[in-house]
Amino acid sequence: MSRLADKVAVISGGNSGIGLAIAQRFVNEGAHVFIFARRQAMLDAAVRRIGGNATAIQADATKLGDLDHVADVVRSTTGKVDVVVSSAGVTESVPLRDITPEHYDRVFALNARAPLFLTQKMLPMMGQGGSIILVASAMHYMGLANHSAYAATKAALRSFTRTWAAEFKDSGIRANTLSPGVVDTPMLDDQASSPAHAAEIRRGYTAYTPMLRLAHPDEIANAALFLASDESSFMTGSDMIVDGGISNV
Numbered sequence: 001m002s003r004l005a006d007k008v009a010v011i012s013g014g015n016s017g018i019g020l021a022i023a024q025r026f027v028n029e030g031a032h033v034f035i036f037a038r039r040q041a042m043l044d045a046a047v048r049r050i051g052g053n054a055t056a057i058q059a060d061a062t063k064l065g066d067l068d069h070v071a072d073v074v075r076s077t078t079g080k081v082d083v084v085v086s087s088a089g090v091t092e093s094v095p096l097r098d099i100t101p102e103h104y105d106r107v108f109a110l111n112a113r114a115p116l117f118l119t120q121k122m123l124p125m126m127g128q129g130g131s132i133i134l135v136a137s138a139m140h141y142m143g144l145a146n147h148s149a150y151a152a153t154k155a156a157l158r159s160f161t162r163t164w165a166a167e168f169k170d171s172g173i174r175a176n177t178l179s180p181g182v183v184d185t186p187m188l189d190d191q192a193s194s195p196a197h198a199a200e201i202r203r204g205y206t207a208y209t210p211m212l213r214l215a216h217p218d219e220i221a222n223a224a225l226f227l228a229s230d231e232s233s234f235m236t237g238s239d240m241i242v243d244g245g246i247s248n249v
Contacts, residue, residue, distance in 0.1 A: 002030030003229040008078045009033045010070065012061045012118055013088030015042040017185030018135060020049070021217035022085055022224045027053045029225060032078065036061070036070050037088065061088045061114035071121040081125040083228040086115035086157075087135045091187055093146045104149050111153030116160060119175075128172030133227045134161055135220075136179045138243035154179070158239055165237025174236035176227050181243025182206075184214040210245035 009026050013019035014035025023033045027050050036057040037043055043056035057073050059066035074081060089111045094103055115134050126132075139147060140154035157177055164175035182188075182205040192198035206214055223242045226232050241247060 003225065003231070004083070005030035007031040007082040007228070008074070008080055009083035009085060009228065010074060010081055010118075010122055011035050011085040011087060012114065013037055014085075015039065015046040015056075017087075017187055018180065018183055018217050018220050019085070019087035020046050021221040022087060023054060024050050025218070025221040025225050026083070026228065027051070029229075031083070031228075034070070034074050034077075036066075061086075061118060062109040064117060067114075067117055067121045070118075071125070074122075075125060079125065080127070081122045082129065083131045083133065084119055084122045084126070085133045085135065085224060085228070086118055088114065089135070089153075089187075091147075091150050091191060093191060094149070095146050096148055099148060107149040108153055108156075111150065112156040115157060119160075119164070123173075126171075126173050129230065129233075130171075130173040131228050131232070132161070132164065132173065132175040133224055134175070134177050135224075136177045136239070138179045138181045138241055138247035140179065141241075141247040161239070162237050168236075174232070176232070176235055176237070177239040178220065178223055178227060179239055179241045179243065179247075180215055180220045180223075181209060181246040182214050183217055183220055185217055208246060209243075210249045213244070215242065215244060 009031050011023050014023040015037040023035050026033050032053045034055045036059040038060050040058045047054045047056045059070050134157040136154040136157040139151045161175040161177045189198045
């Protein structure tokens with residue numbers, strides 16, 4: 001059964017990691033997906049990997065003009081949006097004493113400001129049964145050193161969905177947060193200074209996770225599929241935690 005047959009989804013950060021896994025799963029379930037990110041080469045590779053029913057748009061989620069461009073492409077192509085997934089994000093580990101305004105602004109611009117304005121731009125094309133999914137992190141439940149800005153942005157997403165659940169109550173549109181634990185994606189490599197350092201980061205997070213492994217992106221995509229589909233039709237303002245127990249143990 002195609003759980004997203006004839007649905008249209010817009011996914012930020014759909015060129016790699018969690019966003020790409022979600023895009024692939026949505027297409028496998030019958031959706032047409034629009035993925036957008038900054039790097040065209042990675043977008044092209046993602047479309048080839050997805051294999052069909054995917055449209056790539058080069059756009060920077062932190063730029064309102066680029067979000068307008070995404071909305072224009074979607075509007076002229078399908079005229080509607082059923083699912084919005086905000087997956088683009090950045091993680092930077094910085095002790096409080098070393099945080100700069102530039103770090104703070106960079107992390108908040110992509111992780112918190114961009115999801116809000118992406119949703120705002122897509123709203124006019126959404127209707128009854130629409131689903132908004134903000135990919136947050138289990139870290140907003142935790143106190144993990146050196147992640148002041150990152151964790152705060154994920155807490156902001158949780159607040160957004162609570163507010164929007166109340167705001168959209170008469171529209172038939174649902175808004176939920178999806179909070180993964182540590183997922184084995186290229187983002188972990190981006191935090192490392194070398195392959196050896198990346199392996200060390202993975203070992204550390206693995207030992208810290210009660211299930212003693214990292215999540216695979218497909219496992220997060222499974223949760224996103226549930227939130228996007230009618231199977232979660234009575235869920236809004238909720239936070240789905242898929243973290244291997246890391247935030248609870």
